[in-house]
Amino acid sequence: MTDTADLEALRREVRSFLAAEAPTGWRDASRTQDDFVRTQRDWFGKLVRAGYAIPHWPAEYPGGGRSLAEQKVIYEELAGADCPRLLLSFVSTYHAFATLHECGNAEQKARYLPKILEGETWCQGFSEPGAGSDLAAIKTRAELKGDVYVINGQKVWSTMAQFADKCLLLARTSSDGVKQAGITYLLMDMKAPGVTVRPIHQIQGDEEFAEIFLDNVEIPVSERVGEEGKGWAVAQATLASERGLTLMELSYRMRGALGRVAKLIREHGHEEDRGVLRDFGTLVTQVDAVCAIADQFLDNRINGIERMGDASIVKNAYSRALRAYSALGLRLGGMDEQYVAPITFGDLNTGNWMADFMNSYAWTIAGGSEEVQRNIIAERMLDMPREPKGWVL
Amino acid sequence: MGAVIELNELTDAAQKAFPADKLSPSRDESWQLAAEMGWLMVRLPEEDGGLGFTREASTALHLEMGRVLAAMPLIPAQLGLQAVIASEDFAERADWLERLAGGEYAPLPMLSAKLTQGSDGSISGTISGVFEADMAVAVVAQLPGGYALVPLDAPGVSLVERPIWDPSRRLFDVVLESYTPTLMLTDASGAKALHDRLSGEAQLALAADCIGAAGAALDMTIEYMKVRRQFDRPIALFQALKHRAADMKTRIVVAEALLWKRVRDESASVTELAAAKVLAAEAFRFVTEEMVQLHGGIGLTDEHPCHLFLKRALLNLQLCGNADLWNERVGREALA
Incomplete structure (x- = not known):
C-alpha cells in the first residue's frame, strides 16, 4: 500500500524529471526504423538512469520495487508528457523479466536480468504460421542431442526480432498426449548459427514484426526454463506479465490525441457540421469510457479484486476505440489521406490517418485476437459452455 | 472506506427488498417500502433531518431499481427533493422537505x-x-x-x-x-444554476437505471441461452451467439465504468454527465435489441418480459435530451 501523499510526491518527482528530460520531436526523428531504434535506446537508457524504466521489478534492482499504484503514476506521467513508448525494450522488461523472475533459475537470472538494464533486448518466439490463436499447436521441434537441444522450425509475428539479442522460445520436445504437454521453454541466442530473421513488411510501411527461421540451431540444456515438457506453464507466466499498464497508458495517449481529430475538423471547416460534431462527440465519449475502464481495471488489480475476463474487456474496448478513432480521422481527412505521407515508427496516433487506421488492426489481432477475447468473456465471465474439444472436420 | 461500506449495505438492502426475479413490482407497495427504508431521504442533508449520503448512494439505488424495472418514480422524486433542498430562500422549505421525506411526491419533469x-x-x-x-x-x-x-x-x-x-x-x-x-x-436569475444542478443529477440517475436494467437483461438472456436447446445442444454453445453475449457484457461494463468515474468527479460538467447517460442508454438499447433477437419468437410475445426491457431502453434514450443532442454537444465542447 502506498498512501496518497507518497503517490503525489512521486508524481511531482516524475513530472520534474520529464520537464527536463522528456524527448521532444521524437516523431520527426522516427521516420525510419533505424532512427526509431536509436531514439528508443536513448530514451530507455535515460529512464533506467532516472529509475523509471523497470518500476515493476523487485527492489534489489535500481528503480524497482514500486507498487502497482506507483507504477500507474509513472505511466500516467509518461503518457501525459507524450514521451515515446518503450517498445523496443518491452519484451525484455516485461516478458523476459517475468519469465526469468518467476521460473528461471538463479544462474539464469544473474546472467540475463542485469544485461536487460544495459540495453540487451529480447524477442518472443511463440506464434507460428499454424499456431496463432491456437498457440499450443506449435510445431517447431527441439531434439535433445547430448547437452544441446537442436531446433528446427519457424516462428512468426515476433515483435522487433530483427533488433533482438535473445529470444524466448517455445518448442516441441514431444508429440505424445495433449498438445500443451510436449512444449519446452528455451532461451535462444539470436546470433546463434542457423537463426535467420526476416522482417515482415506491414501494410502501413512499418516493420514492427519479423519471422524467425530456425535451421539446426543448437541451444545448451542450461538455457531451458523449467523442466522439459513443462514449457506451457512457463509461457503463461510470460503472457501474464503485463498487468494492464500498457492499455491504461495507451488509452490516455489516445485521449490526448483526440486533438488531432479536432484539428482536422477545423482544417476542413466542419466546425458547424452537426453530423461531424455528433460523430466526434461519440468518439470522445468512447475514448473517455476506455480510460475509465482501464483505470478501473488497474484499481481492481491494486485492490486485489480483479475478476476473470476483465482484461479481455479492456483490450476489446481499447482496440475498438482505436479503430473508431483512426477511422474517423481517415474519413474526415478525405482524399488527402490517400496520398502517401511519411509514417512515424512506434506510435499508434500519429495523424497519418491511413497508417494509423491500418496499424489499429494490430490491436484487434495481436495479443489474443478480439474473437479469442470474446470467447474468454463468454466462457469465463458469463459462464457459457465451452465448445466440445477434438472436433475433426 | 466508510462510504464503500454504506454503499454496499444500501445495495444489499435494495436487492433483498427488490429481488431480481420479481420484475416490475407494484408501484404503490414499492413506494411505501422505499419511504420506510429511508430512500426518499438518502440525499437530504443531515442538518435537514436526512441521511446526507453522496450521489454515489443515489446512483447505487437507481441502478438497483433499474434492475427490477421499478415502476416507482424514485428518480423524479429524488430530483424534485433536490430542487427544494437547493432552494435556501424558499419560505416553506422546511415544511416541504418534511412532507417529501415522509412520502409525499413532487417530481421533476424529465422532458422540457x-x-x-x-x-x-x-x-x-x-x-x-x-x-x-x-x-x-x-x-x-x-x-x-x-x-x-x-x-x-x-x-x-x-x-x-x-x-x-x-x-x-x-x-x-x-x-x-x-x-x-x-x-x-x-x-x-437563480434558475440557471438550479437547472444545471438538477440536469446533471438527472443524467446520472438515468444512466444508473440503464446500467441496472441492461445487466438484468443480459443475465436473463444468458440464462435463456443456457436452457434453450436446438440441434441437440444449448444455443449458448454456438460461438456466433456467445460472441454477441460477450459484446453485450463489454458494452455494459465499459458504460458502467464511465458512469462511476463521473459520479465521483464533482467537477464534471453537465455535458460530461450527460455523456455517461448517453453511453449507458445506448448500451441498454443495444443489449435489449440483442435480447429480443436471441430469445427468438418468445421475445416477441407480450407474456415474456423482453419487451419491457426494450421499451424502457428506448424511452430512457429520449429522456433529458437524446443521444444526438448530447453527442453534438460533447463534440462541440471538445472542439472548443
Whole structure:
C-alpha cells in the first residue's frame, strides 16, 4: 500500500524529471526504423538512469520495487508528457523479466536480468504460421542431442526480432498426449548459427514484426526454463506479465490525441457540421469510457479484486476505440489521406490517418485476437459452455 | 472506506427488498417500502433531518431499481427533493422537505415544458414528462419567472395521462391554464444554476437505471441461452451467439465504468454527465435489441418480459435530451 501523499510526491518527482528530460520531436526523428531504434535506446537508457524504466521489478534492482499504484503514476506521467513508448525494450522488461523472475533459475537470472538494464533486448518466439490463436499447436521441434537441444522450425509475428539479442522460445520436445504437454521453454541466442530473421513488411510501411527461421540451431540444456515438457506453464507466466499498464497508458495517449481529430475538423471547416460534431462527440465519449475502464481495471488489480475476463474487456474496448478513432480521422481527412505521407515508427496516433487506421488492426489481432477475447468473456465471465474439444472436420 | 461500506449495505438492502426475479413490482407497495427504508431521504442533508449520503448512494439505488424495472418514480422524486433542498430562500422549505421525506411526491419533469406568460403574469402551456403524476401532490417546474412548486390541486392546473409504449411506467402532461404561481423556489436569475444542478443529477440517475436494467437483461438472456436447446445442444454453445453475449457484457461494463468515474468527479460538467447517460442508454438499447433477437419468437410475445426491457431502453434514450443532442454537444465542447 502506498498512501496518497507518497503517490503525489512521486508524481511531482516524475513530472520534474520529464520537464527536463522528456524527448521532444521524437516523431520527426522516427521516420525510419533505424532512427526509431536509436531514439528508443536513448530514451530507455535515460529512464533506467532516472529509475523509471523497470518500476515493476523487485527492489534489489535500481528503480524497482514500486507498487502497482506507483507504477500507474509513472505511466500516467509518461503518457501525459507524450514521451515515446518503450517498445523496443518491452519484451525484455516485461516478458523476459517475468519469465526469468518467476521460473528461471538463479544462474539464469544473474546472467540475463542485469544485461536487460544495459540495453540487451529480447524477442518472443511463440506464434507460428499454424499456431496463432491456437498457440499450443506449435510445431517447431527441439531434439535433445547430448547437452544441446537442436531446433528446427519457424516462428512468426515476433515483435522487433530483427533488433533482438535473445529470444524466448517455445518448442516441441514431444508429440505424445495433449498438445500443451510436449512444449519446452528455451532461451535462444539470436546470433546463434542457423537463426535467420526476416522482417515482415506491414501494410502501413512499418516493420514492427519479423519471422524467425530456425535451421539446426543448437541451444545448451542450461538455457531451458523449467523442466522439459513443462514449457506451457512457463509461457503463461510470460503472457501474464503485463498487468494492464500498457492499455491504461495507451488509452490516455489516445485521449490526448483526440486533438488531432479536432484539428482536422477545423482544417476542413466542419466546425458547424452537426453530423461531424455528433460523430466526434461519440468518439470522445468512447475514448473517455476506455480510460475509465482501464483505470478501473488497474484499481481492481491494486485492490486485489480483479475478476476473470476483465482484461479481455479492456483490450476489446481499447482496440475498438482505436479503430473508431483512426477511422474517423481517415474519413474526415478525405482524399488527402490517400496520398502517401511519411509514417512515424512506434506510435499508434500519429495523424497519418491511413497508417494509423491500418496499424489499429494490430490491436484487434495481436495479443489474443478480439474473437479469442470474446470467447474468454463468454466462457469465463458469463459462464457459457465451452465448445466440445477434438472436433475433426 | 466508510462510504464503500454504506454503499454496499444500501445495495444489499435494495436487492433483498427488490429481488431480481420479481420484475416490475407494484408501484404503490414499492413506494411505501422505499419511504420506510429511508430512500426518499438518502440525499437530504443531515442538518435537514436526512441521511446526507453522496450521489454515489443515489446512483447505487437507481441502478438497483433499474434492475427490477421499478415502476416507482424514485428518480423524479429524488430530483424534485433536490430542487427544494437547493432552494435556501424558499419560505416553506422546511415544511416541504418534511412532507417529501415522509412520502409525499413532487417530481421533476424529465422532458422540457412549453409555457407562455400572459400580460397578467399568469402562465399557460404544457409541462411534459411527469412520471406517475397521479400520485403527486405537486410538480417542480421551471416557469418563465424561475423554478416553482406547482400544486396539482391549484386552480388552472390539470393532468393528462399520455399513454407510452413502456408499460413499466406511466407518463403525464401537467397542463397550466392562466396559472399564477405561489410557491417560487428560485427567481429567474437563480434558475440557471438550479437547472444545471438538477440536469446533471438527472443524467446520472438515468444512466444508473440503464446500467441496472441492461445487466438484468443480459443475465436473463444468458440464462435463456443456457436452457434453450436446438440441434441437440444449448444455443449458448454456438460461438456466433456467445460472441454477441460477450459484446453485450463489454458494452455494459465499459458504460458502467464511465458512469462511476463521473459520479465521483464533482467537477464534471453537465455535458460530461450527460455523456455517461448517453453511453449507458445506448448500451441498454443495444443489449435489449440483442435480447429480443436471441430469445427468438418468445421475445416477441407480450407474456415474456423482453419487451419491457426494450421499451424502457428506448424511452430512457429520449429522456433529458437524446443521444444526438448530447453527442453534438460533447463534440462541440471538445472542439472548443
